[in-house]
Amino acid sequence: MGKDLIIIKNEASLPITHIGTLFPTLNIQLLDVLVVPLLTKNIISISKLIFFFLLFTFIDILFFIQNFQIKRVVQPIGEMKAYIY
Numbered sequence: 001m002g003k004d005l006i007i008i009k010n011e012a013s014l015p016i017t018h019i020g021t022l023f024p025t026l027n028i029q030l031l032d033v034l035v036v037p038l039l040t041k042n043i044i045s046i047s048k049l050i051f052f053f054l055l056f057t058f059i060d061i062l063f064f065i066q067n068f069q070i071k072r073v074v075q076p077i078g079e080m081k082a083y084i085y
Contacts, residue, residue, distance in 0.1 A: 006036055014038045028054070028065070041084065 005013040014036050022030040030044075046056060055066045061080040066073050 006034065008039075027067070 004016040006016060007013050015038070016034045016036055018035050020033050020035060022033045024030065030049075032048075049056070049065075053067055053069045055068045057064055057066070063078050063080070064073055
């Protein structure tokens with residue numbers, strides 16, 4: 001790390017301080033999470049999550065996450081807030 005950056009919409013460069021693992025729920029493990037302390041929102045890569053056999057369903061202002069290998073909901077319904085899921 002140290003010199004790795006992400007570039008956001010306004011072309012500002014923000015430093016990545018380290019990479020880690022996150023368990024947002026008991027059933028979901030996120031690998032290679034980039035820690036960028038200057039970001040004010042958490043951003044998630046849906047394409048990376050689909051690699052782990054997760055299916056995302058967005059309905060109006062709600063969403064839920066299923067594991068399509070075991071055909072089970074692994075994350076209860078979440079809500080959209082301020083147009084962000």
